[in-house]
Amino acid sequence: MSPDLAMVIAAVALPFVVAALTPVVFRVLGEGTGFAGTVVALTSFGLLATQYGTNGTVGLEWVPSLDLALRFYVDGWALLFAMLACGIGALIFAYSPAYMHGESGLVRYYAALLAFMGSIVGVALAADLIAIFLFWELTSLASFVLIGYYTADDSSQYAARMAMLITVGGGLFLLVGLLLLSLVASDVLGPGAAFNLAAMLESPETMQSALRERGLFLPVLGLLAIGAGTKSAQVPLHFWLPNAMAAPTPVSAFLHSATMVKVGVYFIGRVRPMLVSTEWLFLFATLGLTTMTVCAILAVASTDIKELLAYSTASHLGLMVAGFGFTSVYGAETGVFHLLNHALFKAALFLVAGIIAHEAGTREIDELNGLRHDLPVTAVITTVVALSMAGIPPFNGFYSKELLFEAAVEASHHHDIGLLGWLYPAVAVFGSIFTVLYSLRFLSLFFGERPEALGHVHRPPVTMLVPPAVLALLAAVISVDPQLAVDAIVQSGLEATAVDPHEMHVGLPTSYSPALGMSAVTIGVGLVAYPSYGRLHDAIRSVPRAVPPIGANWWYDTAVDGLSDEGRAFAETVHDGTLRTYATWTLAATCTLALAGFVAAGAIAPTELGVEVSLAIALVLLVAVIGGVAVATAESHIAGVLTLSILGFMVAIFYILASAPDLALTQLVVETLVLVIFLLVIEEIPERYEVEIGTVARDAVLSVLVGATAFVTVLVTTGARPDGSSEIARAYAEQAIPRGGGANIVNVTLVDFRGFDTLGELAVIALAAISILTLIVMRDRDGDRTAIRDGDELTGDEPAVTPADGGDDE
Template identity: 40%
Template sequence: MSPALIAALPFIGALLPGLLIRSGRDVAAVSCATATFIALLGLCLHIPAIMAGEVITARFEWLPSLGLNANFRIDGLGLLFGILILGIGLLIIAYARYYLSRNDPAGVFYAYLMLFQGAMLGIVLSDNILLLLVFWELTSLSSFLLIGYWKHLPEGRQGARMALTVTGMGGLAMIAGMLILGNIAGSYDIGDILQAREAIQASPYYLPALLLILLGAFTKSAQFPFHFWLPHAMAAPTPVSAYLHSATMVKAGLFLMARLWPVLSGTPEWFYIVATTGLVTMVLAAWIAIFRDDLKSLLAFSTVSHLGLITMLLGFGTEAAAVAAVFHIINHATFKAALFMTAGIIDHETGTRSIARLGGLRRLMPVTFAIGTIAALSMAGIPPLNGFLSKELMLEQATHAVWQGNPWLMAAMATLGALFSVCYSLRFVWQVFFGPERDDYPHKPHDPGFGLWSAPALLAVLVVLIGLFPASMAGWLVEVSASAVTGTAQHPHLALWHGLNLPLALSAAALAGGAVLLALNRPMLAARAAIAWPDAKAIFDAITRAATCAAGFFTDRLTNGSMSRALAAFALTVVLCGLWAFSTGGWQGATRPMLPVQPVPLVGWAALMVATCCMVAFHRRRILALVLVGIIGLMVSVSFIYLSAPDLALTQISVEVVTVVLLLLALNFLPKFTVIDSRDRKRGMDAFIATVTGLGFGALAYVIMRSDFAFPSISEYMLANSYKLGGGDNVVNVILVDFRGYDTFGEITVLGIAALTIFALTETLLAGASGRRLRNWVHDSRRAGDRHPLTLVVVTRLILPISLVVGLYIFLRGHNMPGGGFVAGLVVSVALVSQYMASGFAWTQERQKINYHALIGAGVIAAGLTGIGAWFAGLPFLSSAYGYVKLPGIEEFELASAMGFDLGVFLCVVGAVMLALNSLSRIARQAGETVNLDPMDIDPSKEARR
C-alpha cells in the first residue's frame, strides 16, 4: 500500500464517526478501528522490504516552487513509530469504547482521535520537512481538542490551552529552525537533508537551527523546563492520556531528534544541550513523581522522566546509545500505555485516582492488579521484564559518557534517576493494591468487563514476552529502526543476561535504594510539604496574565474605541502616503488627450454631483438618503454603459435594486432619522478630512487617466486569446470564468460565506434578548392599509416568467455577449424578490421549495467540480474546453466547460442574495409581521363572487 494512502487512511477514518454520529459508540469505534487496521495492515506489508534495507517512498508535487512536496517515506524509524501509532491506536479505540460513558459524545471523540492519529502518522511518514511541519501543527491542534474534550471541566480547558501554548510556541520555533536547515541543505526533502551532514555541521547557522529545532522537540516531548504542560494535560479522558501522553505525541519530539540524528548529532553542542536536558529532566521529573498523589499525575511525571531518559540517550550521539533509545521507545510505549489504562480502570471502578484514598485493591480487582503490577515492575526496571533490558542498556551508555571531563557524573545521575523510578513504581503498586482493604472507596471496586481490561492485558503480555525473548520479539524492529536512525546497519544483541557487569551493579543499587526510599516515604512527604516548591502552573499563569495585561495596555493606548477617530487617522495616513509617493515619483505630465465631453454625459455628471451633495446634506433623513443612493447608482451604471462597459452596467444596476431593497428592509427596524450628536467643530474637522481625501483620490484618478500605461498591459494577451483559448467573444466573461477563474471561485465562496454569516447573525438575533425585544416590537411608522396591492401582485406575476427567461438568456449568451452568471443571478434574484415584495414573505415562501443554503453549496460545488474536471484531461485546475454542437431543429451552438463554472457562479449569487433578504424577512416575522393567506389584500374576483 502506498505510504501516502496509509497516511491518508486515518483522516478518512476521522470522517466516519462524524457521518455516522447517530449510530452510537459501537459503530464509531468499529469504523475507526477498521480504518486503523487497514492502515496497520498496509504498513506491515512493507516489513519484508524494509527488513531488506529498502526505503518505500511516494512523491507528489504540491507547491514545488516553495520546496513543499507531499513526499512520504517508510524506513525503519517510520515503521517503528507507525506500528506504535496504529497498534496502540487500535487498542485505545477498543478501550475508549468501554471507557466513555453513554453521555459523552463518542462521535466527536473518535473524530478527534483519528484526526490526531492521522497527524501523528503524517509526521513519521513525511519525507519533506515542510510537510512534516504541517502535520506537526496538526498534532498540536488535535491534541488541544482531545485534552479539552470534557469542555465542562475548567481543568480540561486550562490544560488544553496550556498544552497548545507551549507546544504551539515550540512549533513556531521549529518552523524557523527547519527553514534554516532546509536552506543549508538546499532541499526540504528529508532524504536530501540526511545526506548533507558535513555542510550542515560546518554552517555558521548550525547552532541557531539546532536550538530552534530542539525548542520544538523539547516542548513537544515535555523536556525541562517545558515539562509542566504534560501533567496538566492529564485532565483529558484517560484513553487520550494513554495514547497521546505516553505512546505517541510526546514521542514526536523524540522522533524528530532521531530522524535528524544523522545530521545534527555528534557535535559537542548536541551532546551538552540534548544529553544534559535529558538527564536533568529524567532525574527531576522522577523525583517529583515520587510525591504525586494523583495516579495520572504520577504517571505523567514518570513519562516526562522516561522521555528525558530517551532524550539523554539520543544526546550521547553514539550508535549504541541510539539503539538503546529506540529499544526504550518500544518498551516505554508498552508498559506506560498499560499503566495509564490501568489508572483509567481504577478511576472508572473506584471513582477516585487519589492514592491516599486507595489501597488494598489486590483482592477486589485481581485482574487489574496483575496487569498494573507487571507494567509497574517493568517501569521500575525489574528483571525479566522489558523495562529492565533497556534500562541496563541506558546505564551502560551512561557509564561511557564523559561530562566536562567527569567520567562518573552521568552514570551516577542516571542511577539516581533509576532509583527514583524504582521508588515511584513500587509506590504505585504498594499503595494502590496492597495494604488493608478499606470501606470508604467512592464506589465498590470490582474488576471491569473484558472490553476494558483486554487492551492493557495484551500490552502486559507484550511486556513479559519482550523481556523474556527480546531478540525474537523486538530485535528485528530495533534493528531496522536503529539502522534508520544511525544511517548505518546495526545488529544489536538484545539479551536478558549480559553477565555480571557494572550496569547490573548500578541496577541493583537503584533497586535497593528505591525500596529504602519507599520505606521512608511518609517522613519524606512531610518534609517535602514543609518546603514551598515553585509551581510551574502559577508561573505560567503569571506570564500569560502579564502578557494579556501588556496587550490590553497597548490596545488601550492605540485606540479609544472611537471608530471615527480610527477611520480619520486612517484616511489622513492614506492621503499623506499618497502625497509622499507622488512627490517622489516621476510624473511627466499628461500624455493622453482628453475625450471630448458630450451634452448627455454632462447632464448625467451633474445629476450625480447634485445627488451626492444632497446625500451629505440630507443623510439624516434615511429614507430620502436611500432614494439618493438609487440615483447615484443609476448614474454610475449609465456611465459604465457610456464608457464601453456593458457588463458592469448590467451588474451595477441589478445590484442597485437588491441593495436598496435590503437597506429598506433593515430600515424597517432602525430609526428613520439620524440624530445630531457630533459638535460643529467635529463636523468641520470631518468635512475637512473628507474634502482632502476626495481631492486626493480624484486627482489620483485624473493623473492615471491622463497617463499612458507604465508597463505593457496583460490585457492584450487576454484580448488576443479570449476566443482562441477560452472560446468566448465576451472578454470580460472569459476573464472571469477562465483566465482568472480561480479568483472568481474565491469570490463566490466569499459571497456564500457572507450570506451564511448573515444567516448565523439572524439566528442569534432571533434568540435571546433581541429576540424578546423583537416580539414586543412597536412599529414607529404607520402600516399601509393595502400592504399587498392588487396592481403590484398582478404585474409581478406577469413579470416573473419574462424575467426568468431574460435571466436564462443573459446567462446563456454571457460567454459571447454582455451577461453571464453574475448578472443572470442578480436578475433572477430581482424577479424572485419582487414576488416577495408583492405578496409578502411567508406567503411566497410557502409556494417555493428552494433551499438557499443548498443553492450556495451547489454553486460552489458546481464551480469546483468544473475546475476539477480539467484534471481528468491532464490539465491544471479550471482549464476550460469548448466545442460546437448541432442539434436537430435549432442552430449550431457552442458548449464550453466554462459554462458549468458560470452556472456555479449563477447559483451562488442567487442563493446568497436570497438568503440575505430572507434573513431580514425572518426578523420581520418575529416582530409580528402577520402572514397573509391570500396573495393580495383586496381581491376583486372574490368580491364579485360574493
C-alpha cells in the same frame, strides 16, 4: 526491498475512512464500536507488517507544479513507531467499551481516536515536510477533542485549551523550521527535493554543512527543538501533559503516554543523522536530562495516580530525548529501545490506573492501599510493569536505562565538554532515583493494609484486563530475552537514527561497568530513601506553594489571563460601539500600513510630475475640488450628500474625457445608487452632533492622512507603470476579438481573460450581502428564536417567488 505504495496508503487511510463512517458504525454496533476500532487497528497493523523488512520511499504526485508529493518513507524506525501505535491502538479500542460504558458522545470519542491513529501512522511514515506537518497538527487536533471529551467540565475544557495552545503553538515553530530546511534543501539538492525529507536524510553531511554555511543551523535546530519539545512535554513546557489527564483514561494511555507525546521524540530521532553535532548534544542532552529529573521529582509530589503517571511520562520522554541527544551510538540505542519499552509499561500502567479508578472509584494515592486482595490479576500485571518503569533488573526498563547511563558516560569520550562530562551522568542518576521512588509508590497501592474507608472494589471486566495483560506479557518477554526485541525491530530502528550503527547487543551485565555502578547506586539509594517518601512528598509540594512563580502552570495562567485581559481592553478601545471610532481605527491602520509598506519597499521616490491636462479635464477636476470643499463646509447632511455626488459625477466625466466609457458608466451608476442609499438612510442620522475640538482635530488629521495615502498610492502605482503599453496590454487588445469574441475589451477581460478574478469579486459581493443579513438577524437573536425558526421554514416552502421576481428583473 522497496515498500508497496498501496499497502502503505491503505494503512494510513483506513483509520480516517472508518473515522468518517463512525456515526454509521455506531448506529449498528452501539458501544461495541470499540471492537470495530480494534479490527481497524489490527488491519492497519497487518498492512504495516507486510512491509516489514522493506526500506525506501514511495509516493504519489500531489501538486506537481509546486513539487509537492505525498511521500512515505518506510524503514525500521518508521515501522516501529507506526506499528506500536496500531498495536497499542488495538488494545485501547478493546479496553474502551467497558471503561466508557454509559457515556454520551461516544461517536465523537471513537471518531477522534481513529482519526488520531491515522494521523500518528501518517506522521510516522511521512517523508514529505508538508505531510509531516499536516499529520503532526492533526494529532494535536485529535488530542484537543479527546482531552476536552467531558464538554460540561470546566477543568477538562481548560486542559484541552492548554494542550492545544502549547502543542499547536510549538507546531508553528516546527513549521518555520521545516520551511527553512526546505529552502536550504531546494538550494543544495535541487528544487525537486525541497520538501523531500527522505532525500535530505540521504545526504545528511551535505545538508548540515549547507545549513551551517547559511548560518541557519542553530535557528533550524532551535525551531525543531521547540516543536518537538512542546509535543513531547519537555521542561519548561511540560505542564500541559499532567493537565491533559482530564481526558478519559484510555485516551491518556494511548495519546498521552504511548504515542502522541512520542511524536516529538520520534521526530528528533528522525532528523538526528542530519543535525547531530556538539550543539545537538548540548541542547538535547541538557533538555532531556532536565525534564527527566524535574518531572520525576514532580511525580513524587503527585497525589493522584494519573498525575503521577503523567509526570512520569514526561520524565521518561526526557530520558528518550536525552538518549537521542547523546551523539554516540548508545544514545540512539537508548532512544529507540526506550521508546518501545516505555510504550509497553506506561500504557499498561495507565490502563491499570483506569481499572483502579473505574472499580475503586477514586484516584487519590492516599486513599488506595492493599488492592491486591480485590484485584489480584491487576496486581501481577502492575508488578511487572512498575518494576520495569523503575529500571530494576531484569525487567525491560532496566536495559534501556543502562544504555542511557552508558551514553552519558561516553559523552565525555566523544566531545570535549569539560564539567558536563561529569554532570550528565550525575543528573541521570539523580533523576533515576526519583523514578525508582515513584515506581515503588505506585506498586505499593497493591500492597500493605487495605484501608477501611475504601469501599467495595469490583472485579474488572475481562476486556479491561486483557489489554494491560498483553502489554505486561510483552514487557515480560522482552525482560527475559531483550535480544529478541532488538533483532525484531530495534536494530532496524537504530540503523535509521544512528550515525554509525553497529550490531546492538543487550543483555544482563556480566562484568562491572560504570553504567552498572550507576544502576546500583540508583536502586540502592531509591530503596533506602523509600521509607521517607511521605516527607519527600510533602517537602516537594511545599515549594511551589511558597513560591508560585516556580510552577510552570503559574506562568501559563498569568500569560493567558494577561493576554485575554489586554485583548478585551484593546477591543473595548477599538470597538466601542460608535461608528466613528471604528472608522478612525480602520482608516488610520490601513493608511499607516500602506504608507509603511511603501517606505519599507523603498517605493517612494521623488518623481517628476509631467502634468499635461487639457482644459476640459482641468475644468472638470476644478469643479470636483470645489465640490469636495463644499462637502466639508456643508451645513446639513442633505447638502453634504448632494455636493459629494457632484464630486462623484465629475470623476465620471473625467473618465469619459480620458476615453474610459466603461469606467464612466460604472462610476455614474454606482454614484447614483450610493446617492439613493444615502437619501434613504439620511433621516436616521441626527441633524447635528455636539463635536469637541479634539474630535475635530482628530478628524482633520485622519482626513489628511487618508488623502495623503491615496495621493501617494496613485503616484507610486502610476510611477511603476512601464512606459508605453506593456506586452500583456497589447496581447489583451489584440486577442479581445479573435479569442474573446467581443469588441469591449474591458468586458472581455472581466468575463474571459480574468474570469477568475471576477469570480472572486462575486464572492465578495455575496459575502457582503450575507454578512449584513447575519448582522441584522443576529442583533435581536436572543429576543425571538422562534421567529427565526419560522423564517427558516419559510425558506423551505417559498420557491414560487423566484420565477415571479426573476421575471421582474429581466
